[in-house]
Amino acid sequence: MKEWITGRNPVFEVLRAKRRHAFRLFALRGIRMEGHLPEIVEMAKARKLPIHEVQRFELDKIERNNQGIAIEVSEYPYRPLDDLIKHSQSTGEAPFFLLLDTIQDPQNLGTLLRTAEIMGVHGVIIPSAKSALITPSVVASSSGASEHLLVSQFNLAQAIDRLKGLDIWVYGLDEDERSRTPAQLNLKGGIAIVVGNEGTGLRSLVRKKCDEIMRIPQYGKIDSLNAAVAGSIAIYLARQARG
Known part of the structure; x- marks a missing residue:
């Protein structure tokens, strides 16, 4: 097409x-x-x-x-998950992945892709269903950053299992009784950050498969960040921790 x-x-x-x-x-x-x-x-x-x-x-x-x-x-050239893993291994860096759990707003997807590319994420994984795809509007909102990223459509629960098998620690971005701030976590090694849906957050199976739940500390009067902003902050903090 x-x-x-x-x-x-x-x-x-x-x-x-x-x-x-x-x-x-x-x-x-x-x-x-x-x-x-x-x-x-x-x-x-x-x-x-x-x-x-x-x-x-x-x-x-x-x-x-x-x-x-x-x-x-x-149309946009999605890549097999194996290509993302091989690319990550070829960089000489600790693996750095972004998983997007049914992000549906094209602007949010574009913002996250733009941040991921600028911060040197090795690959992005999105579900093959119930998720925004990389359309021309997403390319525009990413300012073209999508064109330089390797993006795979893959079952997220299975992708997490694959990454964990490679000793990659998986951090789900959300807030619950076990969530910890980035300062309390070790973000220096091989990691994958999972950003949940704008309204419902992480799906239950995806959440269960995460090694840790990470929350972004907030100090103002507004009690929440949208998915793109929270995800972008988490990606930046992970990059800073990696040096």
């Missing part, structure tokens, strides 16, 4: 990552060549893509928030 990616950063990262087959590029007629646009055009020419100068209404039919640029590409 084909899909359109719009926006300067997402289109730039799609071309830079070279993980999708690209078919054609649409650019707004008369657009100023600034920011990433010259590099986008050069990469498109290097890949011998047809480049079409089009009117605003043609881009708006694809996506209204298009920033004057759009690229038609193949």
